[in-house]
Amino acid sequence: MSDIMTLSRYILQRKRNYDGATGDFTILLTHLALAMKVVARQVAKAGLLDVLGKTGDHNVQGEQVTKLDVIANELLISLLNDLPMVCAIASEETDEMCLTHAGRLSGRYLVCFDPLDGSSNIDVNVTIGTIFSIRKRAEVGCEATPEDFLKPGSEQVCAGYAVYGSSTMFVYTTGDGVDGFTLDPGVGEFVLSHPDMRIPDKVTCLSVNSTNRKNWYPETCAFVDHISSGSDPRYKSTSSRYVGTLVADVHRNLLVGGVFCYPDDRKSRRGKLRILYEAHPLAFVVEQAGGSATDGNRRILDIVPDDLHARVPLILGNTREVELYGEMWQRAHVAEAENADARA
Numbered sequence: 001m002s003d004i005m006t007l008s009r010y011i012l013q014r015k016r017n018y019d020g021a022t023g024d025f026t027i028l029l030t031h032l033a034l035a036m037k038v039v040a041r042q043v044a045k046a047g048l049l050d051v052l053g054k055t056g057d058h059n060v061q062g063e064q065v066t067k068l069d070v071i072a073n074e075l076l077i078s079l080l081n082d083l084p085m086v087c088a089i090a091s092e093e094t095d096e097m098c099l100t101h102a103g104r105l106s107g108r109y110l111v112c113f114d115p116l117d118g119s120s121n122i123d124v125n126v127t128i129g130t131i132f133s134i135r136k137r138a139e140v141g142c143e144a145t146p147e148d149f150l151k152p153g154s155e156q157v158c159a160g161y162a163v164y165g166s167s168t169m170f171v172y173t174t175g176d177g178v179d180g181f182t183l184d185p186g187v188g189e190f191v192l193s194h195p196d197m198r199i200p201d202k203v204t205c206l207s208v209n210s211t212n213r214k215n216w217y218p219e220t221c222a223f224v225d226h227i228s229s230g231s232d233p234r235y236k237s238t239s240s241r242y243v244g245t246l247v248a249d250v251h252r253n254l255l256v257g258g259v260f261c262y263p264d265d266r267k268s269r270r271g272k273l274r275i276l277y278e279a280h281p282l283a284f285v286v287e288q289a290g291g292s293a294t295d296g297n298r299r300i301l302d303i304v305p306d307d308l309h310a311r312v313p314l315i316l317g318n319t320r321e322v323e324l325y326g327e328m329w330q331r332a333h334v335a336e337a338e339n340a341d342a343r344a
């Protein structure tokens with residue numbers, strides 16, 4: 001305990017790796033971590049503060065918004081608004097991109113976030129989280145536009161998340177591996193607890209909402225059946241785990257090995273999860289931890305969203321399984337094309 005490595009110390013030590021010597025990135029990342037500490041405190045006292053329950057509003061996705069989503073969203077926006085290095089913000093809970101007060105002209109960084117991931121779990125006291133992604137724009141000196149956000153995930157300079165679980169963790173990457181920090185509530189600081197996180201090469205967990213099976217396409221059925229059957233020794237001890245909070249499912253699989261799957265299906269033709277706020281940042285983290293992420297056909301980090309709130313099928317986790325899903329996707333699509341030809 002005499003030499004605890006706090007997140008701020010760690011970022012300062014590694015600063016030269018990401019931002020020359022300006023210190024802008026360090027300030028931005030420490031403010032994001034601060035916002036997540038404040039959200040963690042709100043989450044911890046959610047019941048006491050009467051922030052449970054619904055506001056009755058709906059977000060741009062047409063889903064009901066709970067109060068903690070609003071609190072987390074406003075908190076992140078207000079903290080980032082005052083940072084001169086941030087020019088614009090895109091949030092899952094806000095229809096339009098917001099230009100910041102302080103940095104709208106001169107700020108270099110664009111920040112995206114899902115302020116409260118797993119909002120259906122708030123009322124039942126189950127793990128929720130926050131996901132963020134940082135990009136740099138090509139030109140400064142003018143106002144950012146939504147198009148500045150519509151870039152491949154490989155252009156992110158940093159991404160990460162907080163999980164508000166039995167303890168609060170902050171996990172991030174700048175493209176040089178993944179590090180995890182645990183909030184020490186006594187000190188009020190994130191402390192390095194999981195340096196250089198690597199996804200274990202074993203499939204401990206398969207995470208998928210199986211009640212959607214009635215709507216799945218053949219590749220998803222084939223993939224889930226193959227793993228669940230246990231005919232391959234690699235999957236003998238694989239177990240099903242699904243929290244229903246993306247960031248909690250991905251975090252667990254990162255620690256123990258596994259694959260998360262939210263595919264497109266006959267009902268959700270573009271999938272459910274959002275490219276900018278969920279798929280891109282988590283794909284960046286998972287790839288940096290040695291895993292992979294696909295929509296079936298394309299690497300997630302190569303996908304360019306056509307809208308701030310665009311959705312995508314998301315399969316991520318151990319590289320072998322993500323590649324297997326891709327092969328099954330190809331096979332199913334070739335078969336479909338052959339059937340269509342035969343019918344023509």
Ligand code: AHG
Pocket residue numbers: 063092114116117118119120209244245246247272
């Ligand atoms: P959000 O709370 O930000 O809207 O995200 C909810 C997402 C994600 O966290 C989770 O993996 C998924 O919805 C669960 O969806 P289903 O309930 O359809 O399984």
Ligand code: MN
Pocket residue numbers: 114116117118246278
């Ligand atoms: Mn979410």
Ligand code: MN
Pocket residue numbers: 069092114115116117118119
């Ligand atoms: Mn959300």
